[in-house]
Amino acid sequence: MIEYALGFGFVVLGLALALNLWRLLKGPGVTDRILALDTMVINIIGIIVLAGIAGGSGSSFEAALLLAMVGFVGTVAYAKFLLRGDIIE
Amino acid sequence: MSVPLPLAEIIVSSLIVIGGSFALIGSWGLVRLPSLMERLHGPTKATTLGLGGMLLGSVAYFQLVRGEWTTHELLVSVFLFVTAPISANLIAKVHLHRLRLDEASESVGPAGRPAPPTANTDWATHEAPHLGTPGDMAGD
Numbered sequence: 001m002i003e004y005a006l007g008f009g010f011v012v013l014g015l016a017l018a019l020n021l022w023r024l025l026k027g028p029g030v031t032d033r034i035l036a037l038d039t040m041v042i043n044i045i046g047i048i049v050l051a052g053i054a055g056g057s058g059s060s061f062e063a064a065l066l067l068a069m070v071g072f073v074g075t076v077a078y079a080k081f082l083l084r085g086d087i088i089e
Numbered sequence: 090m091s092v093p094l095p096l097a098e099i100i101v102s103s104l105i106v107i108g109g110s111f112a113l114i115g116s117w118g119l120v121r122l123p124s125l126m127e128r129l130h131g132p133t134k135a136t137t138l139g140l141g142g143m144l145l146g147s148v149a150y151f152q153l154v155r156g157e158w159t160t161h162e163l164l165v166s167v168f169l170f171v172t173a174p175i176s177a178n179l180i181a182k183v184h185l186h187r188l189r190l191d192e193a194s195e196s197v198g199p200a201g202r203p204a205p206p207t208a209n210t211d212w213a214t215h216e217a218p219h220l221g222t223p224g225d226m227a228g229d
Contacts, residue, residue, distance in 0.1 A: 001098045001102050002105075002154075005102035005106050009106070012112065012113045013109060016112050016115070017116075019113075020119060023120055028196065029125060029184070030187070031180055031187065031195065032196075034180055035125070035128060035129065035132060036119065038176055038180070039115070042132065042136050042137065042140055042169070045165065045169070046109070046143050049143050049144055049165075050105065050143065053146070053147050053150050056155070061147075061161035061162060061164075064165050068165055068169055069168065072168075072175075075176040075179065079176070079182065082183045082187070083182060083183055083186055
């Protein structure tokens with residue numbers, strides 16, 4: 001039963017990533033692209049978590065935590081650059 | 090904890106399915122909604138909630154099916170639930186900033202353009218860090 005749920009989850013998250021990619025390519029604004037990248041990172045964390053369940057090992061969660069942190073720092077850096085013209089003032 | 094295996098499988102499967110559905114709904118909102126301020130709602134609420142559901146499903150799987158107690162997922166979900174509003178706030182600030190600069194590519198939402206600031210104040214999106222706050226470099 002869990003296998004079917006995992007299959008559903010992988011398909012749904014792949015579909016969500018495709019939708020995010022569409023928004024990333026279409027824009028229209030820079031902010032839309034930042035938002036799309038942020039959402040893509042969250043969806044990829046979801047895929048890593050599901051892969052961790054499917055693989056039965058808890059070692060993939062370090063990757064998920066690292067990606068969560070890097071994704072957040074990246075979003076903040078984009079936003080700070082567009083707001084102030086500099087990332088670290 | 091002694092939960093019969095079929096019940097554990099139902100719990101884990103439903104958490105994964107519910108979480109995945111929320112993630113898809115959030116991304117669908119990102120594509121479908123007409124302006125950025127509305128688009129922000131999908132990823133920041135629905136997708137984050139969906140990921141929380143999947144992480145809970147992972148905790149439940151390792152505890153109920155495999156009998157191992159893991160807390161990494163809780164760490165990830167706490168981190169995401171703390172950072173999602175911050176990044177959404179920053180993206181909204183960039184959006185307002187670019188609306189003020191009349192960037193044609195930014196979409197104006199149903200609330201219209203932001204009202205101009207009152208006298209003696211600057212736009213919050215462009216204000217320098219206040220004196221005495223950690224971002225204030227002039228006071229050093």
